[in-house]
Amino acid sequence: MRPYDAFLLISFGGPEKTDDVIPFLENVTRGRGIPRERLAEVGEHYFLFGGVSPINQQCRDLIDAIRADFDAAGVDLPIYWGNRNWDPYLTETVAQMAKDGVRRVVALATSAYSNYSSHRQYLEDIDRAREAVGPDAPQIDLIRPYFDHPGFIDSFVDHTRAALDRLPADLRGEARLLYSAHSIPIAMAQASGDPRREHGPEGAYVDQLAEVARLITERVGGEHAYDLVYQSRSGPPSQPWLEPDINDRMEELAAEGVKAVVVVPYGFVSDHMEVKYDLDVEAVATAERLGLRMERALSPGTHPAFVAMVRDLVEERAEGREPAGLSRLTRECHDCPPDCCKLR
Structure with missing residues (x-):
């Protein structure tokens, strides 16, 4: 897997107890001027499920499945996880990677498509986290959108x-x-x-x-x-x-x-x-x-084909292979131009 020495899963994050719900929603909507009453209304969706979003446990389950798949295929990469809006926060994860001596990371976001919030914003999250950690922060390469893999x-x-x-x-x-x-x-x-x-x-x-x-x-x-x-x-x-x-x-x-x-x-x-x-x-x-x-229908979750896709995308990036997909829309390169999916 040269040149990489770690794999990073980046996700949205979610509350895991009732007291987390409103602070989490404040993180998600920061800077948008959304009134607290509206946050409380949306919070009822979470309270219906005991204040727990399924997403963090789903990330843990996916990481376990990826680790088992990596081990079976002889892929020797430690796996890290960081979220945009809740613990474990991406900045804290990047700081831990720097402390662990990680220098170059291949990352996958839990979003398959191209738009600002599902791709460009994750690139911005990575840049902010690396800037906050400073010169010891590892380089992080985000895997391309994989909607047609x-x-x-x-x-x-x-x-x-x-x-x-x-x-x-x-x-x-x-x-x-x-x-x-x-x-x-x-x-x-x-x-x-x-x-x-x-x-x-x-x-x-x-x-x-x-x-x-x-x-x-x-x-x-x-x-x-x-x-x-x-x-x-x-x-x-x-x-x-x-x-x-x-x-x-x-x-x-x-x-x-x-x-x-x-x-x-x-x-x-x-x-x-x-x-x-x-x-x-x-x-x-x-x-x-x-x-x-x-x-x-269920979403991919830990379906074996989806888990194997993660490894294939890591190998594709590490080996510099041309992006592969089932449609005419497959990307021609791994890295977006600076203005890709950028809000005008």
Whole structure:
């Protein structure tokens, strides 16, 4: 794995007890002027689950799976973990790596796509952490967006098939697939991607989502119709965000006579709070009210194909191989230009 001497998992972070919830949300929204009452409202999503976000434990589980995979393949890299918004904070992890004598790190973010919050912001987080640690901070190379890597796609194919199989046989063949991703402001979507390359009118993020939905659907088999939908909008009503919202689309589908849907959270790598609440609580309630039969596919989590993908991406970066993927959108290089996914 030369030239690397450590692997770093970077994630969003989440509260792990009730007292953590509001401080965590203050970290997430710092500088945005969001009133405390709104934070308390969002906090209710976490309190419904005992104040614990699943994301940190999911990161621990993924690290355990990666470590086992590394060991089996003879990959001798210590594994570190740092979060953007909660303990273990990225800056503290970078400081520990410096103390341990780590000099060059290959890092993976728990986000597969290209946009400001899912890729560019992680690059900024790395720069801030290294600056805070000082001249002894290791160099950190962030692995490229991996939305069309076979390991990412194959894990969703398996989980989507399993969700379809949970439907009654008479509904399975006509079930609509709803591919759900995190909505973002349209302006952020349009700024996503490499400005040197041509993207669709809504930017690289939407292009990538559309391509991944196509790839999964083709591999699932059958003639399933599908829609791209969005969830987890958090901006003011005056600001345009990507649509349609999943709940609005289910309203339309029910009116059209659709009887069953399979929701695929393909914008996420694990079943964290935005999946557990926005889909398993809110979307389920919408489906029940409409009389729609709904099943949800799991996200990759620790699926063996996803875990093996991590090692492949590390090897790809260490060996300088050309980025590989299943779509025409695969990146041509490992490192983004300075203005990639940058907010205008």
